[in-house]
Amino acid sequence: MTLTREEAEAFLFEEARFLDESLFNEWLNLFSADGIYWLPIVDGSDPEREPSIIYDTGKAREQRVYAIRHAAHYAQRPPSRTIRYISNVEVGAEPDANTVSLRNNLLVLEFRPGDRQQIGLAQQRLIGARCEYRLRQENGWKILLKKVLLIDRDAPMSNLSFII
């Protein structure tokens, strides 16, 4: 079983829309129970021994979403607005017939509304990344792994308090 590129794009576009519209429960439901959301610092490193920017299991993803919605999580007060652009989508085969791999390029435009004279607010930020997914068929495609390789993953970065 595999995906056409059009089906893969539909999957990725829907995820992008969930995040851009803060539909976090819908986003959580895209993942398999043992799925991982991973932003490495070094591609190919062992995430259980080497630091990552994010390495979230199911529980950690739920915690992240809970915190983002919490009124006192100041780094997201006001919350970021985002627009995601997805391109260069490719579908690859996996040894297991029930899984498929995708890769794509991602551009996220982020903006936190507010007063431009308040440091950190009302500034646009562009985040570039290459993404790699592994999806498994579980009554619909579910994410086993979402790996986001930020272009500046090993450099100092500004506050990263929203989901990429």
Next chain:
Amino acid sequence: MDTLERENPHGSGAAAAGNYQALIVNQPHQFQVHREIYTNPRIFEDELERIFATTWVYLAHDSELPKSGDYRTTWIGKQPVIITRDDEMQLHVLLNSCRHRGNALCRAVSGNAAKFRCSYHGWVYSNRGDLLDVSLPEGYPADFKLSGLIPVPRVSVYRGLIFGSLAKDGEDFDTYLGDAKSYVDLWAEMSPVGTLKVKRPHQFVLPGNWQLQVENSTDGYHARFLHESAFATMAKFGGRSLSQTTALRNIGAVSGFDGGHGMLEKPQMAALETAIFDDYVACLTEKYGKERAERILGGYNIMLFPNVCLMDSNIRVIQPLAVNETVVASYFTELEGVPEHVNRERLRDLQWRLGTAGLICTDDLELFSGVQTGLQARDMEWIVLSRSVDRETVHPAGQRVATFDAEAPQRALYREWLKLMCRA
């Protein structure tokens, strides 16, 4: 008229006159520092000269250079340096600047090399800094004296922590570390064999003055307020309840030391899964005995003035870029001699709390933006660091201890700041 030109014996205007005494109010019942310390670029330039170019500055951890030929580049204030390990495993700290026309010899953060060749005119140096080869040497007079890379005059390594000082003469390293030394020992003994390895850092840009991170790293007062969302998240998902967290936070202590160092002790600061934490406690107890193990588990944030905090499971390095811009790098410390799952859990916990996208780190960064914004209010002249100023217990060697929410570490920072800034 420029505010700095105003005649004002205290506060604004004092900086222009180089009158740093006037920027710190140190009295029996109050301790205040002036906002310009965080906002005035002239003061920042003086800090680079009088603090970063004179005192001991943290450079790197020796586990970053495990093999001969390993090097890494870093900074002392804003001056570029290369740290190398030669064939005999000796460390060298050299200015990263070719003796010919000053080009930065090395642009990489780290790597392995026996020699460094300048990209501009091809001069070659050994990793000890000796000048090995000058291209087209006949262009210089016969008696022309050519020199190797300039070494940083003083280097000291303690417990794997590499420090350097650009001053040829000055306080020796032991004097600098002072009373904080025994706590650095306790921190290093997090590993039952006393050895730890640092990993690739979490790095972030702090849109504010470097001292905001120094102050915050030992501030026990803010956590339950600023980090409410992180604690609430922990509680919601089966971790400690908010009242348990508050109770734990209330039993710690802070200290200020001569030399500007500060410390926050927060028992069980890390929130490791109980079963794994128990394994770790057993491992330390077996090695050190119950009493020492309990002290090691005291949960230390040890801020060594001016630029490094040994912050429970990470080494946090503070790099000033400008009066209102700082880069912070947080190096996870992998412990030797503990079961693998202990390190795995420590990494998970650190990343979740204090990593670049950690729930506590991101709120701290947001706060720093707010402070740097608010300090633009010119008439909000004085930052108040008076909590428990009259309730410190002063030990004979100068360690000042107070309850977890006191501002003793911040006061120690500015006592040393003043001492160095006034030493022309």
